[in-house]
Amino acid sequence: MGKTLRDTGKGAAATATAKLRHAGLRPTRQRVELASLLFKTCDRHVTAESLHDEVAGAGVKVSLATVYNTLHQFTEAGLLRQVIVDASRSYFDTNTGDHQHFFLESEGMLIDIPGETIAVAGVPAPPPGLSVDRVDVVVRVKRA
Amino acid sequence: MGKTLRDTGKGAAATATAKLRHAGLRPTRQRVELASLLFKTCDRHVTAESLHDEVAGAGVKVSLATVYNTLHQFTEAGLLRQVIVDASRSYFDTNTGDHQHFFLESEGMLIDIPGETIAVAGVPAPPPGLSVDRVDVVVRVKRA
DNA sequence: CAACGGATTAGAACGATTCTAAACTGTGAG
DNA sequence: CTCACAGTTTAGAATCGTTCTAATCCGTTG
Incomplete structure (x- = not known):
């Protein structure tokens, strides 16, 4: 052994x-x-x-x-x-692919949502001189 | 006068x-x-x-x-x-209605996106015991 | 194996935010 | 109108997460 x-x-x-x-x-x-x-x-x-x-x-x-x-x-x-989901702490995610998050603020808990799951439509063109870098979606959840 | x-x-x-x-x-x-x-x-x-x-x-x-x-x-x-868009500062928005934001990090600038503009589809049911509180979308932009 | 430059570290420094305890001020009762 | 109480404000200290500094350490290359 x-x-x-x-x-x-x-x-x-x-x-x-x-x-x-x-x-x-x-x-x-x-x-x-x-x-x-x-x-x-x-x-x-x-x-x-x-x-x-x-x-x-x-x-x-x-x-x-x-x-x-x-x-x-x-x-x-x-x-x-x-x-970036919390004003007071920075989180780092080992999943670097395209995906989003559930965030349970009361416990500082993050849960991944696979990238293809959520569809964001209708993002307008940014103001002149700017280009979209990334679209982040945070689904804030609470104890039911 | x-x-x-x-x-x-x-x-x-x-x-x-x-x-x-x-x-x-x-x-x-x-x-x-x-x-x-x-x-x-x-x-x-x-x-x-x-x-x-x-x-x-x-x-x-x-x-x-x-x-x-x-x-x-x-x-x-x-x-x-x-x-909540920046790890180091808290922003407060006088628009309390349903809407999203462009965020230009390099200048700490926020721009409203009207609520009906962006459609988020396919948000999965949260884990048992949790309920969705809000869905935030942040469109991070850069100088083109 | 020497030595150079990048990496690590303790602790100080920092910026945003919160706390504390004391001074102040709306407000409702008389 | 005045008093007194509870809610507010305030300066300054304290706290928290994070970054910086300068000295020490250690991978790598020759």
């Missing part, structure tokens, strides 16, 4: 390292650690603080500043997408 | 006072002042700071704390609507 551990070890780290290299980011211990946590599972929504707590809980020491730096670098590299 | 001044005076103040009473808010000097500025024109988008600057520019002294308090009270009273 000792061989059949979960995938948190070498497998995830190797994948993460490859992912980082692809993105042109130096695979440092911290980045590999964070990437492993973020991309081990699909479609995660994290906050700088939640990720910092998570990595700390995993027994690894990464400073909060590095978590912030990393989240932004990953976002610039297209590995993450920033989701 | 001296009689044909702009509407910044009694007219606006009277309207504002009425509006405040309707909303169940005591028409204090500060609230009347802010309401006058906010509702004199249609469809305004303000920030706590921008409104604070504006009222100061009008020669009236209202503390920033009061501006924040007032914006929140107006929002609770349904006179304003908070718009």
Whole structure:
């Protein structure tokens, strides 16, 4: 025994390292650690603080500043997408494809809605000199 | 001369006072002042700071704390609507009806899109125990 | 293995917002 | 009209998330 551990070890780290290299980011211990946590599972929504707590809980020491730096670098590299739904916290989504969100404000919870599900029609032409960058839809929900 | 001044005076103040009473808010000097500025024109988008600057520019002294308090009270009273589009600032919209926004991040500018213009179809049923509160659409635009 | 430049870090700094406790002011009763 | 109370305002401190700084560290390349 000792061989059949979960995938948190070498497998995830190797994948993460490859992912980082692809993105042109130096695979440092911290980045590999964070990437492993973020991309081990699909479609995660994290906050700088939640990720910092998570990595700390995993027994690894990464400073909060590095978590912030990393989240932004990953976002610039297209590995993450920033989701703006709350005035006081920034969320980062591991799903970078075209999709929208349910947002349960009372619990700070985000739920993905696949891209093809919602259809937005009738978006007017933006004022002269401007072009559409992205259309975000947030379905704000409450406890029934 | 001296009689044909702009509407910044009694007219606006009277309207504002009425509006405040309707909303169940005591028409204090500060609230009347802010309401006058906010509702004199249609469809305004303000920030706590921008409104604070504006009222100061009008020669009236209202503390920033009061501006924040007032914006929140107006929002609770349904006179304003908070718009969440930027991670670092909160915007308040004097248009409380059903509508969406263009957002030009580089300049912190919001532009209303009338409610009937955009059609959102295919919003899935929220997870059990939750109900849809509102569907927000933000069309993020850039300088062409 | 040396060394260069990018990465990490603790802690300070920051900007937006909220809180606190004291001073002030509409308002309804008398 | 005046009083007194509850609701308001305020300056300044405090808080929160986030960013900056300057020193240290570490991947990578030669």
